[in-house]
Amino acid sequence: MPEPILVLDKLEKHFGGLAVTQQVSLDLRPGEIHALIGPNGAGKTTLIHLVSGTLRPDAGRVLLDGRDVTRLSLPQRARLGLARSFQITCVIPGFSALENVALALQAGDGSSFRFFRAAHHEARLNDAARATLDEVGLGARATIPAGALSHGERRQLELAVAIATQPRLLLLDEPLAGAGPEETERLIGLLQRLKARCPILLVEHDMQAVFALADRISVLNQGQLIVTGSAAQIQAHPEVQTAYLGEDEFA
Amino acid sequence: MTRLLRPSLLLPLLALAALAAAPFLGFGDRFALTLLSRAMILGMAAVSLSLLVGGAGLASLGHAAMMGIGAYVVAALDLAGITEGAIAFPAAILAAAAFAGITGLVALRTSGVYFIMITLAFGQMLFFTLSALSALGGDDGYTLYGRNTFLGADILTPRLSFHFICLGLLAASWGLCAMLSRSRFGRVLRAARETPLRVEALGFSPFPYRLLAYVIAGGIAGLAGALLANAMEFVSPAVASWPRSAELLFMVVLGGVAQLPGALVGALAFVLLEEGLAHVMSAWKLVFGPLLVLAVIFLPGGLTGGLPWRRRKQERRADA
Amino acid sequence: MTASLLMLQLLNGLQLGILLFLVAAGLTLVFGVMDFINLAHGAQYMLGAYLAASIGGALGSFWLGLLAALPLSLAFGLALEWLVFRHLYARDHLAQVLATFGVILVIDEGVRQLWGSAPLNVPQPEGFSGGITLMAGLTYPSFRLAIIVAGLAVAALMWLVVERSRLGMLIRAGASNAPMVRALGVDTGRLFLGVIGVGAMLAGFAGAMAGPVFAVVPGMGDQVLILAFVVIVIGGIGSIRGAFIAALAVGLVESLGRAMMPELMRLFLDAAPARQAGAAVASMLVYAVMAAVLAWRPAGLFPAARA
Amino acid sequence: MDRRSFLGAGASLLAMPAIIPAARAQSAAVKVAFVATLSGPAAALGVQLRDGWAAGVKHLGGKLGGLPVETLVIDDELKPETALTRVRAALDRDKVDFVVGVVFSNMLQAIFRPVTENETFLVTANAGPSTYAGRGCSPYFFTTAYQNDQPHATMGQVAQDFGYKRVFVLVPNYQAGKDAAAGFRSRFKGEVVDEVYVPLNQLDFANEVAKIAALKPDAVFTFMPGGLGVALVRQYRQAGLADIPFLSTFTVDEATLPAQREAALGFYTAATWAPDFANAQSQRFVQDFMADYNYVPGNYAAQAYDAASMIDSAVKAVGGKLSDKAGLRAAMEKADFTSLRGNFRVGRNHYPVQDFYLCKVVQRPDGKFATSTVRKVLSDDVDPYAGECRMRAT
Numbered sequence A: 001m002p003e004p005i006l007v008l009d010k011l012e013k014h015f016g017g018l019a020v021t022q023q024v025s026l027d028l029r030p031g032e033i034h035a036l037i038g039p040n041g042a043g044k045t046t047l048i049h050l051v052s053g054t055l056r057p058d059a060g061r062v063l064l065d066g067r068d069v070t071r072l073s074l075p076q077r078a079r080l081g082l083a084r085s086f087q088i089t090c091v092i093p094g095f096s097a098l099e100n101v102a103l104a105l106q107a108g109d110g111s112s113f114r115f116f117r118a119a120h121h122e123a124r125l126n127d128a129a130r131a132t133l134d135e136v137g138l139g140a141r142a143t144i145p146a147g148a149l150s151h152g153e154r155r156q157l158e159l160a161v162a163i164a165t166q167p168r169l170l171l172l173d174e175p176l177a178g179a180g181p182e183e184t185e186r187l188i189g190l191l192q193r194l195k196a197r198c199p200i201l202l203v204e205h206d207m208q209a210v211f212a213l214a215d216r217i218s219v220l221n222q223g224q225l226i227v228t229g230s231a232a233q234i235q236a237h238p239e240v241q242t243a244y245l246g247e248d249e250f251a
Numbered sequence B: 001m002t003r004l005l006r007p008s009l010l011l012p013l014l015a016l017a018a019l020a021a022a023p024f025l026g027f028g029d030r031f032a033l034t035l036l037s038r039a040m041i042l043g044m045a046a047v048s049l050s051l052l053v054g055g056a057g058l059a060s061l062g063h064a065a066m067m068g069i070g071a072y073v074v075a076a077l078d079l080a081g082i083t084e085g086a087i088a089f090p091a092a093i094l095a096a097a098a099f100a101g102i103t104g105l106v107a108l109r110t111s112g113v114y115f116i117m118i119t120l121a122f123g124q125m126l127f128f129t130l131s132a133l134s135a136l137g138g139d140d141g142y143t144l145y146g147r148n149t150f151l152g153a154d155i156l157t158p159r160l161s162f163h164f165i166c167l168g169l170l171a172a173s174w175g176l177c178a179m180l181s182r183s184r185f186g187r188v189l190r191a192a193r194e195t196p197l198r199v200e201a202l203g204f205s206p207f208p209y210r211l212l213a214y215v216i217a218g219g220i221a222g223l224a225g226a227l228l229a230n231a232m233e234f235v236s237p238a239v240a241s242w243p244r245s246a247e248l249l250f251m252v253v254l255g256g257v258a259q260l261p262g263a264l265v266g267a268l269a270f271v272l273l274e275e276g277l278a279h280v281m282s283a284w285k286l287v288f289g290p291l292l293v294l295a296v297i298f299l300p301g302g303l304t305g306g307l308p309w310r311r312r313k314q315e316r317r318a319d320a
Numbered sequence C: 001m002t003a004s005l006l007m008l009q010l011l012n013g014l015q016l017g018i019l020l021f022l023v024a025a026g027l028t029l030v031f032g033v034m035d036f037i038n039l040a041h042g043a044q045y046m047l048g049a050y051l052a053a054s055i056g057g058a059l060g061s062f063w064l065g066l067l068a069a070l071p072l073s074l075a076f077g078l079a080l081e082w083l084v085f086r087h088l089y090a091r092d093h094l095a096q097v098l099a100t101f102g103v104i105l106v107i108d109e110g111v112r113q114l115w116g117s118a119p120l121n122v123p124q125p126e127g128f129s130g131g132i133t134l135m136a137g138l139t140y141p142s143f144r145l146a147i148i149v150a151g152l153a154v155a156a157l158m159w160l161v162v163e164r165s166r167l168g169m170l171i172r173a174g175a176s177n178a179p180m181v182r183a184l185g186v187d188t189g190r191l192f193l194g195v196i197g198v199g200a201m202l203a204g205f206a207g208a209m210a211g212p213v214f215a216v217v218p219g220m221g222d223q224v225l226i227l228a229f230v231v232i233v234i235g236g237i238g239s240i241r242g243a244f245i246a247a248l249a250v251g252l253v254e255s256l257g258r259a260m261m262p263e264l265m266r267l268f269l270d271a272a273p274a275r276q277a278g279a280a281v282a283s284m285l286v287y288a289v290m291a292a293v294l295a296w297r298p299a300g301l302f303p304a305a306r307a
Numbered sequence D: 001m002d003r004r005s006f007l008g009a010g011a012s013l014l015a016m017p018a019i020i021p022a023a024r025a026q027s028a029a030v031k032v033a034f035v036a037t038l039s040g041p042a043a044a045l046g047v048q049l050r051d052g053w054a055a056g057v058k059h060l061g062g063k064l065g066g067l068p069v070e071t072l073v074i075d076d077e078l079k080p081e082t083a084l085t086r087v088r089a090a091l092d093r094d095k096v097d098f099v100v101g102v103v104f105s106n107m108l109q110a111i112f113r114p115v116t117e118n119e120t121f122l123v124t125a126n127a128g129p130s131t132y133a134g135r136g137c138s139p140y141f142f143t144t145a146y147q148n149d150q151p152h153a154t155m156g157q158v159a160q161d162f163g164y165k166r167v168f169v170l171v172p173n174y175q176a177g178k179d180a181a182a183g184f185r186s187r188f189k190g191e192v193v194d195e196v197y198v199p200l201n202q203l204d205f206a207n208e209v210a211k212i213a214a215l216k217p218d219a220v221f222t223f224m225p226g227g228l229g230v231a232l233v234r235q236y237r238q239a240g241l242a243d244i245p246f247l248s249t250f251t252v253d254e255a256t257l258p259a260q261r262e263a264a265l266g267f268y269t270a271a272t273w274a275p276d277f278a279n280a281q282s283q284r285f286v287q288d289f290m291a292d293y294n295y296v297p298g299n300y301a302a303q304a305y306d307a308a309s310m311i312d313s314a315v316k317a318v319g320g321k322l323s324d325k326a327g328l329r330a331a332m333e334k335a336d337f338t339s340l341r342g343n344f345r346v347g348r349n350h351y352p353v354q355d356f357y358l359c360k361v362v363q364r365p366d367g368k369f370a371t372s373t374v375r376k377v378l379s380d381d382v383d384p385y386a387g388e389c390r391m392r393a394t
Helices: A044-052 A074-079 A097-107 A123-136 A151-164 A181-194 A207-213 A231-236 A238-244 B007-024 B030-056 B063-079 B085-107 B112-131 B159-182 B184-194 B196-201 B206-232 B242-255 B262-280 B285-298 B308-319 C003-034 C041-059 C062-083 C093-115 C142-164 C166-176 C178-183 C188-210 C220-235 C240-265 C271-296 D003-015 D043-059 D080-092 D105-117 D149-161 D175-187 D206-215 D227-238 D257-264 D280-293 D299-317 D325-334
Strands: A006-015 A018-028 A033-037 A059-064 A082-084 A169-173 A200-203 A216-221 A224-229 C131-135 C138-141 D030-036 D067-075 D098-101 D121-124 D141-143 D166-172 D191-198 D219-223 D246-249 D268-271 D344-346 D352-363 D369-381
Touching: A006 A044, A018 A033, A018 A044, A018 A059, A018 A224, A033 A044, A033 A207, A044 A082, A044 A169, A044 A200, A074 A082, A074 B196, A082 A151, A097 A123, A097 A151, A097 B184, A123 A151, A151 A169, A151 A181, A181 A200, A181 A207, A207 A231, A216 A231, A216 A238, A224 A231, A224 A238, A231 A238, B007 B030, B007 B159, B007 B262, B030 B063, B030 B159, B030 B184, B030 B206, B030 B242, B030 B262, B030 D080, B063 B085, B063 B112, B063 B206, B063 B242, B085 B112, B085 B206, B085 C271, B112 B242, B112 C093, B112 C220, B112 C271, B159 B184, B159 B206, B184 B196, B184 B206, B196 B206, B206 D080, B242 B262, B242 B285, B242 C093, B262 B285, B262 D080, B285 C093, C003 C041, C003 C131, C003 C138, C003 C142, C003 C166, C003 C188, C003 C220, C003 C240, C003 D206, C041 C062, C041 C093, C041 C188, C041 C220, C062 C188, C093 C220, C131 C142, C138 C142, C142 C166, C142 C188, C142 C240, C166 C188, C188 C220, C220 C240, C220 C271, C240 C271, C240 D191, C240 D206, C271 D191, D030 D043, D030 D080, D030 D299, D043 D067, D043 D098, D043 D280, D043 D299, D067 D080, D080 D098, D080 D105, D098 D299, D105 D121, D105 D175, D121 D299, D121 D325, D149 D175, D149 D219, D149 D246, D149 D268, D149 D352, D149 D369, D166 D175, D166 D206, D175 D191, D175 D219, D191 D206, D206 D227, D227 D246, D227 D257, D257 D352, D257 D369, D268 D369, D280 D299, D299 D325, D325 D344
Parallel strands: A033 A200, A033 A216, A082 A169, A169 A200, D030 D067, D030 D098, D098 D121, D121 D141, D166 D191, D166 D219, D219 D246, D246 D268
Antiparallel strands: A006 A018, A006 A059, A216 A224, C131 C138, D268 D352, D344 D352, D352 D369
């Protein structure tokens, strides 16, 4: 078995007296999509925050490529190759789609303390950005300001931005939320192609998509990890069914 | 070529051309040149502030302090018998940039209104310090006996020469700020203004970018301050007062926050309007005040035009 | 410095702080609920002082002047809201700052045209001309005590309204999430109008009470406005509790700083430069305190929770 | 401003952009730029100055030396740059012959060089800093007021004459305040029990008043112009300190008394003139001034009035030939006019040599408050810097 890229080791997080993450341990291996599911309020988003570095755990460690990054900030982790998309679409509305991606490429391309050349004339960045946009299917929309794109298109742009940084792993927070059936189809295809390039830790509500995509699935409930396993294992697990009882999305 | 015809560029280019032609079109008397050079100097400070407000989303209410430092460096060197501009001007720029660097380290920890207020606080501290500087006349100010020379040449005193030096430095400041905001550096700044979380998720810490922008803008304002000291041949703490900072902010907004050269148009419009109104009536503020209010309400994009995407954003917000 | 002198300085600081609180409360309320920066708040304070002084002068009674100034301040605040402010709620802070700066220019100049440039005579409050002996060797002007008592009463009332009433709940909810309040079917337009009106009235009240103690001159509001902003920023914007604590802190720092700084400077300097340096340091002390607080807590002492 | 002139101003604004050079009006008029601080908290002083000048011109039949007067009133807004820009406009565009007025020293500092280097006469009616009294004196600069140190020194002499041993000094922390303290000490030889500097933007004097109450000095000397003086006098009275003699300069005067009223009764000030001066010229001035403006004129107004008289005498002496600068200067140095102050001549540094009086606040029969002469303190007083002046002949 290959070395895991990301390891979460007994993470703990409390808000006041409420334990939202309890002793959560899981890992992410090369070439896989590892989905994180659970009912609303199970602590999925908190866990994503802990992994990306916008929140600090009260206990436990986060290892990236074997390196302890628990104390590092969001930008520092990003520089080590952790790319993240956000539950609320987080693109730069005043920038064109192309420039959004070019900025991401710029992050991985030497110093940004360059003052004398107009950045939007840098052919190398622009070409690479265009290629990335083509890859996610947004090539025709490159010059449109991100603020003017449709919801689904902004999702695609988020993905383009994420992969443009050539990350070691992708952290995707509900990439399919709000997408129509057609867009969902397209995004699922895209994610499947992406996982060969870098592994994905995926939080998603759309169960059909999760079962179609994920190599492994972990179930969170009330801050605790109930089980990790394949789609079939998960569906058969009794505790999972209890946790989801009444939740229609687990249909 | 069509790029030059956009209102955001056309208006300031016309303004610069008009400034260059003005001395030959009947505005060559000393008063007109005094007024125009004051407008150009304030325009320089406003352009540098625009790099912060429009480029980085940092509305500083202490920008006049940087001008004050530049002006007082010229005065302090004059007191020490140094009138060489090749020393005084770089010293003014460096001192203002250093002040910006030190205060920026603290101020940039905050954002939004808190940033406005903490920059005001630093500005006020400097203002009171200058007012207490007995050696430089305290709040009576200090009269320079003559302008700076450059390598011995008296190029700042002849009126036309001074006019074109101001114009040249104004154009250069604009060019520098424009180049910065279009560069990779400026792209990160602009991105961090709009969506700081995204920028951090890409691995950038906005802080060093903002600090550097703050320092550069401070240096340009320091240069403007040194020029102002030479234009007035007099410095007083009023250069660094907070109403002056508010005026600079207003010039930026009047011209249009989103467009860097808007500040230039805003500064010209502001100075000429103020003097024009004051010339015809003593209660000019009764007209000027409502004009400010109306300009803010009805010209949301400033004189150099609107911000299409931002309007859309507002509409979206209204839908939500 | 004797104990009674120190007591006196403390009382003075307290009184200045209370006055600042009256101005800052309206400012922070408006900011918190509507996310609106109103620079004209200081001009409303000035207007309160002028109205109370001139009406009180005409009627021959300070208290009647005060009584008349309150509804007039309220009306003026509502008029401003209708004419100017409501067009600015959806705009960014910078636009609000500049438009209300324009309003200051108009009010300042208008006051000068109406009342002239000279400081205005203010009738002394009947029944509060003397001093009250608090302890042996410590007499305090009774009107200043009245300011302290009135300010504390207003603070208590605001606390009751904001923390304990349904209106207060709406105000607090509005501060953290205006769209949600709208979704609950509350007429936010009327809520905003009410908040602006109360803020204007508080500022007018503060100005009217300051009249007999300070000078009533054009531009008197600017100085107070800056201090009030210092107060709400230190306290955390939108927080009444923060404004109260910060106002008292700023009042005490102002007052004690001025009293102690020259003595403190004498440790390092000769007497004459120490006095001047002390005064210079004292005048920037509140700004230094604000910078220090913000460096330590970038959103003030009691940041209002925002959704 | 009445409605008509307001509309007129609006119309001319539309008609005339700001910096179109004005056509040179036909000469044969004396053009005067009158600079004063007419907005902000200190505007009351500027208004006194402006009205005093207007009263002087009116008494002269609207003419100076037989020539009609065009007065261009400039509000410096207490901002040096504004003062400079507007004065430069008056010099270059309106080609004024005299720049008159100026309330504050820092405004004078800002405009001094441009005006005198333009070889235009600058006659201040209030500001008289030491800078231009000694080595910095100029053939084009005159003042009809006094050198700033003199009124403070007068109060020092008063404290000395009254035999006070312990005096508390309270001044604002800026240059003029420091000069005031130094001026007072130059003639007061007793003990200064404490010298307190307050910020210029101070609102509240409670601390200082408390300190005075605790120290119980023989007298207080203070210099608190404008709104500062209003607040201090009121709080001094409220704290029940009125038994301690209140010696002041520019703190209780006709600009602030309408606000201080009873609170200032019996407080002392030093001045070169008071509205109860007995000479005929002065009585006529006060009477006409009050009829026109309905308030009591103070020192500021009187000094501006004298500036009009002085320029009138000079223009008369050169027969209306305004280009004769040497003649104008010589005539102004002679001061051949009837000053409201009676005894008045121009010293070698172009600052007046005059008497200084102790005055006291009283209530006039008409109910208004004013200063009233107590006694003369200094006679023919020459300022301490005059000796350093080497006036250039031009």
